[in-house]
Amino acid sequence: MKGKSILAVALTLQVLAAYPVQAAVTSTPQTTTNAILVNGEQSSLAKAPILVQQRTYVTAEDASRILGGTWKQDATNGEMKLAKGTLTFQLVTGKVALNGKWLLDGQGAIVRDKQVYVPLRWMAEQAGHQITWNAEKKAVEIVMAGEESAFTLVDADKLTEQERTFIESVKEQQGIHKQGDLYVIARGSSPNPGYGLQVTKVEQSLEQLFVYVKQTQPDPGKMYPQVISYPYLTAKVKLPPYTTISFLDAETKKPLFPTEGNGSR
Template sequence: MNKKAWLIAALSLQLVSVYSVAAATSGSQVQTATISVDGKAAALQKQAVLHQQKTYVLAQDAASILKAKWTLQGQTGQMKVGNHTIAYQLDSGAVTVDGKAVQGGEAALLRGKDVYVPLRWLVEQAGQKIAWNPEKRAVEIVSSGQNDSFVLVDEKQLTEAEQEFVESVKGKQGIHQQGDLYVIARGQSPHPGYGLQVTKVQQSWEQLLVYVKLTEPVPGMMYPQVITYPYLTAKVKLPPYNTIVFIDADTNKPLFEGTQSNQ
């Protein structure tokens, strides 16, 4: 074989090798966007892949992001997230959750010997939140541990500056905020029989919903006739791009609707 023929043969073998890998990932390309978890950039072994407008990550990277366990045996890959097991059949493309087929289950993707899994679908199966930030060109994930972060606090535990803020707003009906400190103030009441009670905290899509009940005097009970200003103090560290909404537990409408808030 002359030199020219040898070069053509070698080039042909390289093209066949490239085609074999690409055939399994037709239409995929390297994802240049970053991936963050609770505001921190995720450390990835390999870059994510954009396939059919969906972000796929190396299975081992997905396990690290979700604090899960990934195992691969033959043509079956398993991702154990909390109490759930998500299984990927690499030869057939079938996907099951806890041994049952699920509607909308998204198959894994092969790139050579590496297995990539669909990030959004997997994150949602794990009960976490994921969103695309176009300004930062980032895929942002909020872990489930960040959801229930609303905590009522004793005013005595606050700093002197925070206590001064509470003192300045507790008599004004509304929701008052200073940093991660919130003061829920009912306003002037004729006696101590009136109050406030947080009944439920619920994480919705990019929103933390706090349900507050306006408690009423107990029928037949005698109260000292002294003006009071019922209020609650709480702290909450919201995940990136999340907002907090206070809702009247009895009406399911915004708390103190129609009044001035966020002083």
């Protein structure tokens, strides 16, 4: 799935040259060579990302291209229009608003070398996409929530009490569990928290929706507490009539788990 075409507006460099990096950012930004993967493919960036307080920032223009949005800017504000809303960044104060409402927990833009940078993970989450760290490829990986499939990973704390109760009842059982438009992808018992699940791609083909999931392994260079864990992902999707959904192993392209329930209507 490809992002929408965007319109990049030139920066007002003379004004931004006078702006300091936001006071809220206490550490010095460092350029990072980490790759950005979008739906499994490396994204071409005009400027290298920077790392600030363990957060990856990219230029506003690169972010708009990656996330399928549009960016425009005047002397004091930057505005990013995404499919799920408009984000407004105050370039001096670091404040950010969603659809005109200022956010208490928003992550603002910073200015460095006459360029506006925005927090990639936070921006992707606002757009409804999944973003993770791919330890194997040492890359930031984004899985776009396509308009056709509308398959979106969701945080359990944003669901209803009834949905959370359902998740608690099935998360320890390996398989694909469904309640309405809610899906729980459960890996089952794992010996430590280093094991996980990662959606790598979503494809629509006629009346079939394919979700590719990778069963990630512990980082060999990291120590993990030896406690049993139950990795799982939660997602929502409203399937069109007569459409089936199948969950496949990202590496083997076979059913994710050797149990029934990997495909549902």
